Amino acid sequence: MVFVGMDHGTTGISFGIMAADGKPIESFKIGREDSKSGKVSAIEELSKRVNLDDIKLMAITYGMGDGINSILPITKVKNRGILSIEGAGRITGGGTSVYSEIEKSKIPTFVIPGLHKNSPSLDPLFKAAYSHQASSEKVSICYNAYLTTNWNNMIIADISSNSVNILIENGKIRGAMDACVGAMGIVHGPIDLEMIRNIDENKITANEAFSTAGAVKIANINTKVSFMKDILLSAYKEGNPKAKLAIDTMIFTVAMEIIGLIGISKNKIEGIVLTGSIGSIEDPFNFKSELNKYLKNKFEMVILPSTSGAFGSAQIAKDIYNKKDNILGIDIEP
Template identity: 80%
Template sequence: MDHGTTGISFGIISDEGKPLDVFKIDREDSKAGKVSAIKELSKKVDLESIKLLAMTYAMGDGINSIQPIAMVKDRGIISIEGAGKVTGGGTSVYSEIEESNILTFLIPGLHKNSPSLDPMFKAAYSHQASPEKVSISYCAYLKTKWKNMIVADISSNSVNILIEDGKIRGAIDACIGAMGIVHGPIDLEMIRNIDENKMTANQAFSTAGAVKIANINTKVAIMKDTLLTRYKKGDSLAKLAIDTMIMTIAMEIMGLIGIANNKIEGIVLTGSIGSMKNPIDFKKELNKYLKNKFPINILSSNSGAYGAAQIAKDISKGKNNILGIDVVTK
């Protein structure tokens, strides 16, 4: 299960790792009780046949290992505040799974209390990435077999992860780094607006992406489509917004490559924007800055859900470490 910004996705794979199905639940529908995650899951697979479910939730900053949901306190988070748009849909799904009989493990985020990360990354940033970035990175690792790479997840927000020697060394979160469609770094003007009580810090973060440049202020669920529709129509502000977002992503990727201890074998792009070919060929546009110096592999936008399923499969087979993060069973 991938707890994303616009919805909660489930990826189902076989015991051999073959993708079987994937589906997504709208966060608003889940909150309103219009959709039951367990009922939807039961339509896709016999619940009793599920060996293990691995899930992500919110920031994942209350835990630092992959562990059974029964061991987790406070849903594995320190606070729900400052985490972007909050709808309550993810919480509803979490409760459903918690009350089910499905053996479930929770994946942690990357933060200052993660023992597996580079001490300098932890000293610099209290939070680096939410849990689905771990599952996305694992999906990338299994597909490419690269032990030294940058995983770029570009969608509502942009988070780039540095993997070296087959372990996650660190990442740069959306609130301090590159822009996504919705979220982005809080700059000086926004700091002033926060200090003057014109907006909260969370409101600033949740409107600091490409939508800020294009002056889009709609529901989060339709911001991307609104921006892309205007882009296709040749809207100059929409084009500037997309071009600027890509530039900031390129800067962040090159920054991580610059501080890497090892030679980077390649870059993996994923997310609804990172995997996009039309109306934006994201790989092509990014390569204008990277100048074809690195192999680029593309994963589908379902990589978070499938990566979590792959983590579940490998834990069920006895694996006790995922990209440097320990698996705790008791």
């Protein structure tokens, strides 16, 4: 008996395989381009690692997840649980191919929603301010953080291609800030006045602006999303001043956002969880140490690996199978 989770990320689709006792067995990642082109089959890759008949339940994420408000069986989900793919960052179609494969596989599967204006668990003020707050894999990351730390009040900072900081209070997700309105990630970031003018003058679309507004904007990097992080980190390692400014600025914006969430929390924050390909990084710079220059070591910090989304989804699958009816304030519908 095993449980499987899927994290639909910006650069690829990750899977986590977990034993019935909750211990991780294995994780793997499929590049978006490989999936779209048909070079790699998600189900075939999964079958190489586990007997598909042994999968009791799978929980997956897809895109912004703004078309659903609760965790649902895939058979009840329309349009893959999203309102639209427009304005969602770089689009390759790789995630769509994987979703379709899973749907056809008949493996018992649930779909996890994102955080948006119709999410019941969120603070009404967050819902009034922002139509969209976080894609669905952030729910999985939050659950992995919740089970790992046992904290009921915390900030989760998922920093990678995108940057999302999430507030959990009393064991429920209460609000989040997505990169389009807040802190920068490597690729995505907030759309500022200059970008608004460029959009109005038809020099760039809003989605193109969002997809180039992260640290890469400062470092003048414009290539495929899957290469951006490595190019930026290599330039930083070589002492490139633009790359250093880009990284420093990204950390600065993340710190501002975390401090803001701490400030509006109604409860004392027990700690901060760092994850994502940048949030968990130690070389060529230590993200935790750099962030602490702003937070001044006032909060305990726990680092989770970048597989936290995939295994968080698997943990959700396990608890659905064991008849849990709620995940961090999000209802599970049978």
